[in-house]
Amino acid sequence: RNPKPKPKPNHKPRTRTWTLAPAPSKPDTVFWEYKAKDGGVQGPFGSSQILGWMSQGWFTGENEVQMRRVAAPSAAAAAAPSKSNADELLDDLSDDEDDAKEELPGKWRPSGSIERGEFLGASSQS
Numbered sequence: 001r002n003p004k005p006k007p008k009p010n011h012k013p014r015t016r017t018w019t020l021a022p023a024p025s026k027p028d029t030v031f032w033e034y035k036a037k038d039g040g041v042q043g044p045f046g047s048s049q050i051l052g053w054m055s056q057g058w059f060t061g062e063n064e065v066q067m068r069r070v071a072a073p074s075a076a077a078a079a080a081p082s083k084s085n086a087d088e089l090l091d092d093l094s095d096d097e098d099d100a101k102e103e104l105p106g107k108w109r110p111s112g113s114i115e116r117g118e119f120l121g122a123s124s125q126s
Helices: 047-055 075-079 085-094
Strands: 031-035 041-046 066-070
Touching (some): 041 047
Antiparallel strands (some): 031 041
C-alpha cells in the first residue's frame, strides 16, 4: 500500500486567470479616437482594444459615442521636424500612392455605425 501524500505546507491552490479579449496575434495597424460624453477626445486606441471594449457593451446602444479613425501613433513622427508647406506640396505631387489611401483623421461617426471589418483594416463604405 502506498501512503497518501501529505500536502506541502506552502501549497497554494491553483487559480484560473480569465482575459476579456484575446491578445492580438500581431500589432494593431488601425487606430481610433472617440469623444467621451463630456466632449473630451480620448485615444488613440488600437482596434483590438476598441473591439474588446465593444464586446463588453461599451460604444454600443446607450453607450454609443462618436469615433474616428486616426493615424497610428508614432514616437518617430512626434519627434520629426515638421515639413514646410513647399515640401508637403512636393510630396503630394510626387507620390501617387497616397491618393488611394483614406485621409486621416477620418470623419466623426457614431460608433454603432462602424462595421467590424473597418476595425480590422477594411476601407469604409461611406
